[in-house]
Amino acid sequence: MRFLLTKVGLLVLTLWAAITLNFLLPRLMPGSPADAAIAKLAQNGPVSNATRASIEAQLGVPTGSMFDQYLQYLGNVAQFDFGVSYTFFPQSVAGLVGAALPWTLVLVGLVTIVAFIAGTLLGVLAAWKRGTWLDTLPTVGGTFASAFPYFWTALLLLFFLGYVLGWFPTSGAYGRGATPEFTGAFLLDALYHSLLPATTILITSLGGWILGMRSTMINTLGDDYVTFAEANGLRPRTVAIRYAARNAILPNLTSFGLALGGVVGGSLLVERVFNYPGVGYLLYTAVVNQDFPLMQGLFLIITISVLMANFIVDILYGILDPRTRR
Amino acid sequence: MNEPLLSVRDLSVVYEPRGGDPVPAVTGATFELQQGDFVGLVGESGSGKSTLGFALTGLSKPPARVSAGSILFNGVDIAGLSLADLRVQRHGGFAMVLQSGMNALNPVRSIRNHFYDIFAAHGHVSRADREERAKVLVGKVELPSSVLDRFAGELSGGMRQRVSIALALSLEPKLMIFDEPTTALDVLVQHAVMNTIRELQAAEKFTAVLISHDLGMVLEVTERVMVMHEGLIVEDNTAAAILAAPQHPYTQMLLSHYGDPRAEVVEVPGLAVRGTARNVSSRVASREGRAAREAIVVSGVSKVYPPPRRGEKPVQAVSNVSFTLEPGASMALVGASGSGKSTIAKMITGVERPTSGTIRFGDLQVDTIKRRSLKRLHTEVQMVFQDPYAALNPLHTVEYILMRPILNFSQRRGQDARRRMLELLDTVGLTPVEQFAARLPHQLSGGQRQRVVIARALASDPQVIIADEPVSMLDVSLRAGLLALLDSLRETWGVSMLYITHDLLSARLVTDQIMVLNHGAVVEEGATASVLRNPQDDYTIRLLEAIPHPQTDR
Numbered sequence: 001m002r003f004l005l006t007k008v009g010l011l012v013l014t015l016w017a018a019i020t021l022n023f024l025l026p027r028l029m030p031g032s033p034a035d036a037a038i039a040k041l042a043q044n045g046p047v048s049n050a051t052r053a054s055i056e057a058q059l060g061v062p063t064g065s066m067f068d069q070y071l072q073y074l075g076n077v078a079q080f081d082f083g084v085s086y087t088f089f090p091q092s093v094a095g096l097v098g099a100a101l102p103w104t105l106v107l108v109g110l111v112t113i114v115a116f117i118a119g120t121l122l123g124v125l126a127a128w129k130r131g132t133w134l135d136t137l138p139t140v141g142g143t144f145a146s147a148f149p150y151f152w153t154a155l156l157l158l159f160f161l162g163y164v165l166g167w168f169p170t171s172g173a174y175g176r177g178a179t180p181e182f183t184g185a186f187l188l189d190a191l192y193h194s195l196l197p198a199t200t201i202l203i204t205s206l207g208g209w210i211l212g213m214r215s216t217m218i219n220t221l222g223d224d225y226v227t228f229a230e231a232n233g234l235r236p237r238t239v240a241i242r243y244a245a246r247n248a249i250l251p252n253l254t255s256f257g258l259a260l261g262g263v264v265g266g267s268l269l270v271e272r273v274f275n276y277p278g279v280g281y282l283l284y285t286a287v288v289n290q291d292f293p294l295m296q297g298l299f300l301i302i303t304i305s306v307l308m309a310n311f312i313v314d315i316l317y318g319i320l321d322p323r324t325r326r
Numbered sequence: 327m328n329e330p331l332l333s334v335r336d337l338s339v340v341y342e343p344r345g346g347d348p349v350p351a352v353t354g355a356t357f358e359l360q361q362g363d364f365v366g367l368v369g370e371s372g373s374g375k376s377t378l379g380f381a382l383t384g385l386s387k388p389p390a391r392v393s394a395g396s397i398l399f400n401g402v403d404i405a406g407l408s409l410a411d412l413r414v415q416r417h418g419g420f421a422m423v424l425q426s427g428m429n430a431l432n433p434v435r436s437i438r439n440h441f442y443d444i445f446a447a448h449g450h451v452s453r454a455d456r457e458e459r460a461k462v463l464v465g466k467v468e469l470p471s472s473v474l475d476r477f478a479g480e481l482s483g484g485m486r487q488r489v490s491i492a493l494a495l496s497l498e499p500k501l502m503i504f505d506e507p508t509t510a511l512d513v514l515v516q517h518a519v520m521n522t523i524r525e526l527q528a529a530e531k532f533t534a535v536l537i538s539h540d541l542g543m544v545l546e547v548t549e550r551v552m553v554m555h556e557g558l559i560v561e562d563n564t565a566a567a568i569l570a571a572p573q574h575p576y577t578q579m580l581l582s583h584y585g586d587p588r589a590e591v592v593e594v595p596g597l598a599v600r601g602t603a604r605n606v607s608s609r610v611a612s613r614e615g616r617a618a619r620e621a622i623v624v625s626g627v628s629k630v631y632p633p634p635r636r637g638e639k640p641v642q643a644v645s646n647v648s649f650t651l652e653p654g655a656s657m658a659l660v661g662a663s664g665s666g667k668s669t670i671a672k673m674i675t676g677v678e679r680p681t682s683g684t685i686r687f688g689d690l691q692v693d694t695i696k697r698r699s700l701k702r703l704h705t706e707v708q709m710v711f712q713d714p715y716a717a718l719n720p721l722h723t724v725e726y727i728l729m730r731p732i733l734n735f736s737q738r739r740g741q742d743a744r745r746r747m748l749e750l751l752d753t754v755g756l757t758p759v760e761q762f763a764a765r766l767p768h769q770l771s772g773g774q775r776q777r778v779v780i781a782r783a784l785a786s787d788p789q790v791i792i793a794d795e796p797v798s799m800l801d802v803s804l805r806a807g808l809l810a811l812l813d814s815l816r817e818t819w820g821v822s823m824l825y826i827t828h829d830l831l832s833a834r835l836v837t838d839q840i841m842v843l844n845h846g847a848v849v850e851e852g853a854t855a856s857v858l859r860n861p862q863d864d865y866t867i868r869l870l871e872a873i874p875h876p877q878t879d880r
Contacts, residue, residue, distance in 0.1 A: 223429060224424050224429040224430045225430055225431055225432045225433070225478075227385065227424065227430075228424050228430040228490065228493075229432070229443070230385065231416070231421065231422045231494075232416065232421065232443075232444050232493060232494065232496075233413045233414070233416030233417060233444070233447055233448060233497065234444065234447045235447050236409075236413075238446075238447065242432070242443070243432050243435075246432070246434055247432065247434055321433075321434055322433075322434060322436075322477040322479070323433060323434075323477070323479045
C-alpha cells in the first residue's frame with residue numbers, strides 16, 4: 001500500500017513539473033504569438049492598427065504578472081481548456097485531441113500490448129525449445145520482419161493488399177459516409193479499417209520482443225534457481241513459467257514501458273501513411289500548419305501518456321518483483 | 327553386506343563444447359555407497375568433483391555428457407533414464423544442494439511457494455498438510471516458520487542455504503549430494519550450517535555425499551573420503567586412514583597444506599617456519615633502497631554509513647580503531663564479513679573518509695586528503711584485491727595492465743618502462759616473462775592472475791601493500807605459493823603489509839601482528855603467534871573453533 005502511495009505521489013509531482021514546463025517554455029521565447037503573426041504580415045507591407053488590434057484580439061495578449069498567468073493556465077488545464085486551434089478554427093484543441101485520442105489509443109495501444117504479450121510468449125518458447133524449429137522460426141522470422149523500417153512495411157502492405165488485391169481499405173479509420181457511433185456495423189467497419197495499420201505495427205515490433213525475451217530467458221535458464229528447481233523434480237512447465245520466464249520478463253518490462261509511452265507520440269508515420277485520424281496524424285497537421293495551440297496541447301498529452309505508461313510499468317514491477325516493493 | 331544404494335561403474339563424463347574437441351571431466355569413476363554412508367568428495371577446482379555430483383543426480387546438461395559407464399541407484403541405471411522418468415525418481419530418490427545456495431532460490435517466489443511447488447510436482451503431500459509440512463521442514467534446519475513468508479532477497483546467505491537444504495529434504499531423498507554447501511558463507515556461519523547438515527544426516531539416515539575443496543572440513547565431518555584429481559578418483563578410504571597415512575602423492579600434498587594456527591610452530595610447504603614473533607627492526611635495517619620508511623598511524627577512527635533505507639538506523643562499520651603499521655611490519659586484520667576490515671582498508675587508501683579520527687601516512691593526512699595528494703598516497707600505498715577474476719580488465723594484455731601504473735606513477739618511459747614491466751613479472755614468478763606479458767587475463771589461471779594483480783600493486787614501488795583476502799578465491803595448493811610470494815616481497819623489498827583475512831591459518835603464516843575485529847571494534851590485538859595460541863576474547867575463540875581441525879577431533 002505504501003509502495004502504491006509513493007508511486008502515485010511521484011506521478012502527481014512529475015505531472016505538475018511537466019505541466020509547468022509546458023507553461024514556461026513558450027514564455028521563454030521573446031514576444032507573444034500576436035507579435036509573431038504581425039511580424040510575418042509586416043514582411044509583405046505595413047500592418048494597419050485595425051489589423052493589429054484584430055490579430056491581438058484573436059490570439060490574445062498576456063496580461064498580469066507571470067504568476068497570475070500561471071494560475072490562469074493551471075485553471076485552464078484543469079478544465080481541459082487548451083485554447084482554439086488555428087488550423088481547424090473555431091474548433092477547440094481539447095475537442096480535436098479528444099476526437100483523435102481514442103483512435104490512437106485503441107489501435108496503437110492495443111497492438112503494442114498484443115505484440116508484447118505474443119512476442120514474450122514466443123520468446124519463452126524459443127528459449128525453452130532452444131535449437132529446435134520453435135526457436136529458429138520465430139527468431140529468424142522476427143529478425144527479418146523487424147529489419148524493415150516501419151513505413152516501408154506499411155507501404156508494401158498498402159500497395160499489395162490494398163491497391164493490387166483490394167482486400168483492405170487504403171485509408172481512413174472508417175468507411176466514407178459513416179459516422180462514429182456505438183453500433184455493431186460501425187465497429188466492424190472500424191475493425192476492418194484498422195487491420196492493415198495494426199498488422200504493420202505488429203510485424204515490425206514483434207521481432208524485438210521475441211529476441212529480447214529469448215535472450216533474457218536463456219540467461220535465466222542458466223541461473224542456479226532453475227537448476228535447483230530441476231534438481232527438485234518440479235514439472236518442466238512450472239520451471240519454464242514460474243521460475244525462468246517469471247524472472248526473465250522483468251528486464252523487458254522497462255522496454256515495454258518505453259514502448260507504451262511512445263504509443264501516443266510515436267504513431268505519426270503509420271497514421272500518416274494510412275490517413276488514420278489519430279493523434280500522430282493530428283500532430284503532423286499541427287506541425288505543417290504551425291498550429292501552436294494544437295501543438296502545445298498535443299505535447300502535453302504525449303508527456304502525460306509517457307508518465308502514465310511509466311506509472312503502469314512501475315506498478316507492474318511492484319506486482320511481479322517483490323524486491324521493488326520494499 | 328547389503329545391496330549398495332548407489333553403485334557407480336566406470337563412469338566417464340565429457341564436455342563437448344560447440345565446435346571444440348571433447349574434454350574428459352570425469353574418467354572411469356567406480357565406487358559404491360551404502361545406505362546411511364556419509365562420504366566426502368574432495369578435489370581442487372577443475373578436478374571434476376562437481377561434474378561427478380551433477381552426473382550422480384541426473385543433472386548433467388550439455389555440453390557435459392555421460393559418455394560411458396553406469397550409475398545404479400537402487401538397481402536402476404539412472405544414466406539411461408528419460409528426463410520424465412528421472413523427474414519422478416527425484417521424490418524419495420536423490421536430491422542436490424548447490425554450491426551457491428545464495429542463488430538457488432527464485433527471487434520472485436516466496437519460500438512457502440518453493441515448498442508448495444515441490445509438493446505439487448510429486449504429489450506426496452496433500453494440499454491440506456502442506457503448510458504444516460513446510461513448517462516442520464524449515465524447523466529441521468533450525469529456521470522459524472516465519473521465513474515461509476519471506477523472499478530470498480530478505481534472507482541472509484546462511485538462511486538461504488538452510489532453506490535450500492530444507493527444500494532438498496522435502497523430497498524425502500535416500501541420497502543427498504551437497505556441492506560445496508558452505509563455501510560462499512562466512513566462517514562462523516559455515517560452521518553452524520555444517521553442524522546442521524551433520525545432525526540431519528545422523529537423524530534422517532540419508533546417504534550423503536559432501537563435495538568440497540576443503541579437505542580439512544571433509545575429514546572432520548565425513549567417515550569416508552574420495553579424493554579426485556584431474557577427473558580420476560585417486561584415493562578412496564576412511565577419513566581416519568587418509569589422515570593417518572595418505573597413499574596418493576596428491577592427497578599427501580593437500581594434507582600438507584593444513585595446519586593448526588594454534589600450534590607452536592606452523593609450517594606449510596614453501597613457507598618458512600614461523601615460531602614466535604621475530605624481531606622486526608633488525609630485518610628492516612638490513613634492507614636498502616625500497617624499504618618502507620614511513621608508518622601508517624590510525625588513531626581513534628570510526629566510520630558510520632548513512633542508513634541503507636529510510637527509517638533504519640545508521641550503520642556503524644568501524645568504531646574507534648587505533649593501530650600503527652610500522653615500516654616493514656606485517657599486520658593481520660582478522661574478522662568475519664561485516665566486521666569492518668575492508669572499510670578500514672578503504673579509509674587507508676583514501677577511498678572512504680572516516681567519520682571521526684585521523685589516519686596519517688608519513689606527512690600525508692589521509693583522512694582529509696585532497697584529490698591532488700591522492701596520487702602521492704597511491705604511489706606509496708597499493709591494494710591487492712580478493713577476486714583475481716574481477717580485478718583485471720579482460721580486454722587488456724598483461725603488458726598493458728602493468729604498463730599503465732608504471733607510466734602513471736613513475737618517470738620511466740619507453741624501453742625503460744617496459745624493462746620495469748618485465749622485471750615485475752619476474753619478481754612475481756611469471757616466467758618466461760615475454761610470454762606472460764603478451765597474454766590476456768582469460769589465458770591465465772587463477773593463481774597466475776593473482777600474481778599479475780600483485781605485480782600491478784608493486785608497479786609504483788609502494789611502501790605499503792594492503793592485501794584484502796588475496797588467497798581466499800584460490801585453491802589450497804596455490805595459496806601457499808602466493809603467501810610465500812607476499813612474504814618474500816616483505817623480506818626482500820621491505821614493504822609493509824596489511825593482510826586482511828578471515829583465515830586465521832594464513833594470518834599466522836605471514837604476519838607478525840594481529841588485530842581481531844568484531845562489529846567494527848578491535849576485540850583483541852598483539853603478536854600473531856601469542857594471540858592465536860592463547861586467545862582471550864570470546865569472539866577470537868569462536869573463530870578459532872570454527873576452523874576444521876581433523877587431527878584433534880579423532
